[in-house]
Amino acid sequence: MASAHNFPMQLPEPNRPMVRFMNVSKSYGALTVINNLNFEVAEGEMVSIIGPSGSGKTTVLRALMTLEAINEGVIYVDGKPLTHMPKGDKLIPANEKYLRGMRSSIGMCFQHFNLFPHMTALQNCMEGPVQVLGLSKSEARVRAEELLEMVGLIDKKDQHPSRLSGGQQQRVAIARALAMRPKVMLFDEVTSALDPEVIGEVTNVIRKLVREYRLTMLMVTHQMGFARDISDRVCFFYGGKIEEQGPPQELFTRPQRERTRQFLSAIKEAI
Amino acid sequence: MEWKWGFTWEILPSLLWATKNTILATIAGYILAMIGGLVFALMQRTGSKLLGSIIREFIDIVRSTPLLLQIFFLYYVAPEFGLRLSPWVAGISTLGLHYSAYLSEVYRSSLDAVPRGQWEACRALNLSSRDTYIRIVIPQALATALPGMGNYLVSMLKDTPMLSVIGVAELMLTANAIGSEHYRYLEPFTLVGIIFLLLSLPAASLVKLLENRLKTVLGL
Numbered sequence: 001m002a003s004a005h006n007f008p009m010q011l012p013e014p015n016r017p018m019v020r021f022m023n024v025s026k027s028y029g030a031l032t033v034i035n036n037l038n039f040e041v042a043e044g045e046m047v048s049i050i051g052p053s054g055s056g057k058t059t060v061l062r063a064l065m066t067l068e069a070i071n072e073g074v075i076y077v078d079g080k081p082l083t084h085m086p087k088g089d090k091l092i093p094a095n096e097k098y099l100r101g102m103r104s105s106i107g108m109c110f111q112h113f114n115l116f117p118h119m120t121a122l123q124n125c126m127e128g129p130v131q132v133l134g135l136s137k138s139e140a141r142v143r144a145e146e147l148l149e150m151v152g153l154i155d156k157k158d159q160h161p162s163r164l165s166g167g168q169q170q171r172v173a174i175a176r177a178l179a180m181r182p183k184v185m186l187f188d189e190v191t192s193a194l195d196p197e198v199i200g201e202v203t204n205v206i207r208k209l210v211r212e213y214r215l216t217m218l219m220v221t222h223q224m225g226f227a228r229d230i231s232d233r234v235c236f237f238y239g240g241k242i243e244e245q246g247p248p249q250e251l252f253t254r255p256q257r258e259r260t261r262q263f264l265s266a267i268k269e270a271i
Numbered sequence: 272m273e274w275k276w277g278f279t280w281e282i283l284p285s286l287l288w289a290t291k292n293t294i295l296a297t298i299a300g301y302i303l304a305m306i307g308g309l310v311f312a313l314m315q316r317t318g319s320k321l322l323g324s325i326i327r328e329f330i331d332i333v334r335s336t337p338l339l340l341q342i343f344f345l346y347y348v349a350p351e352f353g354l355r356l357s358p359w360v361a362g363i364s365t366l367g368l369h370y371s372a373y374l375s376e377v378y379r380s381s382l383d384a385v386p387r388g389q390w391e392a393c394r395a396l397n398l399s400s401r402d403t404y405i406r407i408v409i410p411q412a413l414a415t416a417l418p419g420m421g422n423y424l425v426s427m428l429k430d431t432p433m434l435s436v437i438g439v440a441e442l443m444l445t446a447n448a449i450g451s452e453h454y455r456y457l458e459p460f461t462l463v464g465i466i467f468l469l470l471s472l473p474a475a476s477l478v479k480l481l482e483n484r485l486k487t488v489l490g491l
């Protein structure tokens with residue numbers, strides 16, 4: 001990652017976006033996965049990312065979660081650079097210490113839940129708040145129980161993940177991420193590994209988040225109906241950049257670009 | 272040649288005393304090996320590339336040369352470089368070092384067996400790398416590592432007779448001394464065999480028990 005000279009040290013107020021990708025590129029060897037991406041998500045906005053397999057959707061979320069380093073550009077979160085840190089009047093690639101300062105403002109849920117198997121649902125939700133945020137055990141417990149209640153799993157709080165269904169595990173994973181009080185939540189195909197009959201219990205939790213929390217959310221999904229229902233905006237990714245974006249009614253009913261049309265009709269046929 | 276019970280009872284106390292030494296050497300050597308193995312495994316993962324390849328090289332050397340040679344090196348050759356160790360210290364250190372190499376491989380593969388998603392979840396929760404290892408990764412890796420660790424515990428126990436060559440008064444040396452003193456080897460060596468059996472078998476089932484217990488505690 002080269003040091004970035006022409007990027008601002010901070011994004012100016014007012015109306016600054018919660019998330020901003022500025023000329024971001026990422027490649028694996030010769031394969032460019034994110035291609036000079038410019039992308040903003042406003043505070044409190046729910047944005048869905050759709051697109052064909054390999055278009056870079058997951059990579060965008062992983063870059064934002066700092067699971068993956070980017071090669072070019074800068075990502076800002078809440079006005080501050082995430083992937084880079086200021087040094088003098090330049091931005092240089094962030095070190096681990098700086099990342100640890102920034103990372104708590106982002107939470108992520110994964111396709112395969114990734115709960116800690118040796119901990120109960122409650123312990124999973126208390127781990128970050130106690131170890132990272134420094135909450136006392138009892139404060140963390142209160143917070144974890146509230147969230148497990150919210151996702152409808154308070155009666156399962158003492159179960160280990162192996163005793164929970166996929167849908168239940170994913171709801172615990174959502175509670176675990178929320179327990180860190182992130183400003184931005186990322187969902188990467190959180191229903192793709194689930195049996196059809198339990199998808200609803202997870203999407204209902206996400207609906208609830210949209211209604212009740214002013215969280216900024218970015219969701220990669222193949223569930224077009226769900227994306228259409230709850231998103232403020234839908235972005236269609238193609239070849240590592242946004243091919244087309246807009247409010248769901250428009251993008252789904254009147255796609256402007258040929259590739260968007262092809263993708264949407266291919267999906268319709270699959271259903 | 273017939274079995275003499277009188278002689279058996281007569282030599283039993285000194286063999287039991289030697290058993291205590293065998294057990295001591297095994298425990299001390301194994302504790303060293305567990306710690307050394309963990310240090311090697313973690314340094315290979317997190318240390319510099321150079322450090323990693325030095326350790327790799329060292330592990331390969333240890334694993335492809337005889338334990339007996341290593342014991343001789345630490346006891347007879349090291350003093351020429353100013354490192355003078357008692358038979359006990361040299362013996363236990365060699366056992367510890369030798370098995371560190373094997374245990375580090377057990378640890379390494381168990382750490383590798385922890386799914387990548389676990390590391391990523393730790394990162395997403397912003398856990399420190401210390402907490403990631405201690406609270407999340409190592410407990411899960413331990414469950415995978417236990418069977419291998421148990422095997423090496425029993426192997427080490429069976430390797431303690433090699434310490435007799437530098438004069439550590441463990442079972443083999445004691446039995447051999449009894450034999451040459453009385454010109455009778457049947458009883459002492461048979462007893463040694465039985466004692467080793469009585470130590471190895473319970474150790475193996477203890478490890479199995481521990482493994483199951485750990486899995487229950489961890490909810491795996």
Ligand SMILES: Nc1ncnc2c1ncn2[C@@H]1O[C@H](COP(=O)(O)OP(=O)(O)OP(=O)(O)O)[C@@H](O)[C@H]1O
Pocket residue numbers: 028031033051052053054055056057058059060
């Ligand atoms: N670690 C990696 N090394 C090499 N290539 C990778 C790596 N991770 C992802 N890729 C490649 O990058 C491209 C984009 O991957 P990404 O996971 O972002 O796609 P996606 O849009 O999420 O696709 P899907 O809908 O299948 O999940 C793919 O071609 C993938 O093979």
Ligand SMILES: [Mg+2]
Pocket residue numbers: 057058059189
């Ligand atoms: Mg993906």
